[in-house]
Amino acid sequence: MKDFHGELRTAIVEAIRKARGDMAAEFGSDSIHGFALCTDDNVMTLFAAVCTKSWVAEREPGYKGIGSIYVEWNQSAGDQHFETVSKIIQALADTESSNEEQRFESLTLALEDCRNEGLFESDTLLICGNTDGVGDLEVDAITRLNSPDAAARIAEDLVLTLPTAASDETAPANAESGRRKDSGISKLVSAVSQLFRSGSKRSAAMEIIPGRGVTRCEIGSPKESALEVFGKPKNVNGKYFEFPGMGVDVAWNRKKEVVLIVFFFRYEGYKSFNGKTREGIGEHSSLQQVLDTYGVPDRQDQGPTSSGTTYEHLYYDRLGLEINFRHSKLESIRVDPVIEPKQ
Structure with a gap:
């Protein structure tokens, strides 16, 4: 054998x-x-x-x-x-x-x-x-x-x-x-992280902080923080943790620091993330509500998809936030490092 x-x-x-x-x-x-x-x-x-x-x-x-x-x-x-x-x-x-x-x-x-x-x-x-x-x-x-x-x-x-x-x-x-x-x-794992294990029936609602992420898993945190907050990943692809049961993906860099967190609300194979941004944008928010909340985006992209639907991407670089709509429904919120506007 x-x-x-x-x-x-x-x-x-x-x-x-x-x-x-x-x-x-x-x-x-x-x-x-x-x-x-x-x-x-x-x-x-x-x-x-x-x-x-x-x-x-x-x-x-x-x-x-x-x-x-x-x-x-x-x-x-x-x-x-x-x-x-x-x-x-x-x-x-x-x-x-x-x-x-x-x-x-x-x-x-x-x-x-x-x-x-x-x-x-x-x-x-x-x-x-x-x-x-x-x-x-x-x-x-x-x-x-x-x-x-x-x-x-x-x-x-x-x-x-x-x-x-x-x-x-x-x-x-x-x-x-x-x-x-x-x-x-206690220094390694906080009791709070137990609330978010992937085996639980439903995680407690989390708050998305633009430019940072969520409490205990933020941009710049050690990549292990993602495991402590979101539990066991279903897949690890390169420098990418996939947590479909939580509606989250987390990426890290060569320094093993978190550099990107994506929260999915409508994405094939992923449960809807249970949470909203600090300002209240979440699964049922509309494009207009996003614009009313965060103002004019730094960049914007829109058009048709190959499946016949439409997409709309709003990039708030100054906030470390990307908000994506598909067929007028909020699909995902992506948190990146803040990019300061050029003077």
Whole structure:
């Protein structure tokens, strides 16, 4: 039988080798403080995060523990090298021959291989993390991948309790029962984000802020913020999260910062986004209401579509807002960075 998880492990190691070469070229003599492989609650996505010692030293006085809080690391970790691996994980997740624990173990073993190969210094913190919180598998990875002192430092920063020998003996035989046990990781996932999980019947209404996005997922935020707010994406295409169940797409740049958020109201395959702009523009708003609210757009485009309908695009660059109509019905609202008008 083909060892798909072994192949995943090998592919991850190769991606890290390539990414490590990019880091050496970009960071030079600035040593790596921490490196993390990050996934979601169902281990269906993968991206890397990294921080250097100087980056941590600059921020730690005002943000205690940032050297372990991997969702805040925004230095370049060679994203392009992990795109193929992420597709492998997604494909495995769609089969009956793979479960979350097996895929997460492949991530952990790959980091162990990289540690043993010498790709990271002995004092570099290695984390196999989850943007949805920390459970038993993540805690186990921390203890396996780091020295006792380093593991204790990570545990302190992330408000975790590491297992003792006694607790290991009494651990439940079924690891699944402890897969997503609360570990007190309030710094990683806020309770508010639980309101917006894709598995909920209907998300609470959100407010779209022009030029910014929504609370906790804004232009310039780490891309992980999209996962915390909108839950598990159905698809990850390049640097694009797709959340059709929430009516949202989120794009990010090479710095892993959010650069674009699209809220859909009438789009094939997507549920209607449950929310309005801060000024009250939403699913049932008309073109005239948009003009009355935001005034004359900076740019405007309109015409017929190939399907025989009409479209109207209103670009409010000065607000970081694009509002799109199809056949006189609001189709989507796009939030971009604000473009200041030329003097």
